Amino acid sequence: MSHTPNVAGLPKAELHVHIEGTLEPEMVFALAERNGIAPPAPTVAELRARYRFRDLQSFLDIYYANMAVLRTERDFHDLAAAYLARCRDQGVRHAEIFFDPQAHLARGVEMGTVVRGLAAALEAARTDEFSAELIMCFLRDQSAESAAETLRLAEPFLDRIVGVGLDSAEVGHPPSKFAEVFRRAHALGLRAVAHAGEEGPPEYVREALDVLGVQRIDHGVRALEDPALVARLRTERIPLTVCPLSNVRLAVVPEIAAHPLSRMLAEGLVVTVNSDDPAYFGGYVAQNFAAVRDGLGLSTNDLRRLAANSFEAAFLGDERRAQLLAEVAAWPSPPDGSG
Numbered sequence: 001m002s003h004t005p006n007v008a009g010l011p012k013a014e015l016h017v018h019i020e021g022t023l024e025p026e027m028v029f030a031l032a033e034r035n036g037i038a039p040p041a042p043t044v045a046e047l048r049a050r051y052r053f054r055d056l057q058s059f060l061d062i063y064y065a066n067m068a069v070l071r072t073e074r075d076f077h078d079l080a081a082a083y084l085a086r087c088r089d090q091g092v093r094h095a096e097i098f099f100d101p102q103a104h105l106a107r108g109v110e111m112g113t114v115v116r117g118l119a120a121a122l123e124a125a126r127t128d129e130f131s132a133e134l135i136m137c138f139l140r141d142q143s144a145e146s147a148a149e150t151l152r153l154a155e156p157f158l159d160r161i162v163g164v165g166l167d168s169a170e171v172g173h174p175p176s177k178f179a180e181v182f183r184r185a186h187a188l189g190l191r192a193v194a195h196a197g198e199e200g201p202p203e204y205v206r207e208a209l210d211v212l213g214v215q216r217i218d219h220g221v222r223a224l225e226d227p228a229l230v231a232r233l234r235t236e237r238i239p240l241t242v243c244p245l246s247n248v249r250l251a252v253v254p255e256i257a258a259h260p261l262s263r264m265l266a267e268g269l270v271v272t273v274n275s276d277d278p279a280y281f282g283g284y285v286a287q288n289f290a291a292v293r294d295g296l297g298l299s300t301n302d303l304r305r306l307a308a309n310s311f312e313a314a315f316l317g318d319e320r321r322a323q324l325l326a327e328v329a330a331w332p333s334p335p336d337g338s339g
């Protein structure tokens, strides 16, 4: 077998991971038991067997149903702590983590319960080597008024939230629906990102940039259908947080060998590789790197480019960004310097 560099050792930022999408089936059952509620399936194996998705909506139905086991501050802490523990083995040096408060508010779980639990886990995980931030997403298949109310509820916690995002069922819910709440988020000093061009058209990517003023696009793979948009993304160096295994599992692309990531790299786009909902899609971020390395035949240079892009796209200070970029440039280096 040819020698392939160990992508788990490649220093990287993960910029597109939904914390509720890291809820492994085993944890669904453990939390159901701890909270005295019925699990969503008879066994872990039977729950996992349902993870065959036709499209985004068929995934979201199970994703939202499983979240019912998340009730207490401790639950949210334990969920984030489990993801953060995995970051160490995945080469993740910085994580920007999405959460979906409306999905919890709807079940009577308060904003403070969610944010305090998640933020405590992030605080405990921060070191000189590792940083993490929270991005609060609005559910685009709910109303603009609900998004505005969600932002109001989050105002007491903005010291623990770096930015806002937009996720959930895309088609029929254009970014422009959320112009006002994103304006308010900018006024509050928050960063902004949005899912666009996953199932939705290139026009949604444009709206996310022009109407919502986002600094990154989450997914964005359908932007490739529009050459003028591709040229703009390249010229303005707008990062796209791509999720290869997610795209295969949600039938955005037919198989990993057909994934447009190679084309995006060749176009000079600031693309990054991320896991999206790793408990559902067959792997965390290093498995996503391995899948595109093997499925698309990416070179060591390509892998370094993807990791460097992740630090360029991250909400980091200049000094730490420069340090992490230097570590990427030195990869793969022998772990003890002896080779």
Ligand SMILES: Nc1ncnc2[nH]cnc12
Pocket: 018, 021, 056, 063, 167, 168, 169, 195, 198, 246, 276, 277
């Ligand atoms: N891939 C995805 N697209 C839109 N909303 C999501 N919420 C969790 N994962 C998502």
Ligand SMILES: [Zn+2]
Pocket: 016, 018, 167, 195, 218, 276
């Ligand atoms: Zn996502």
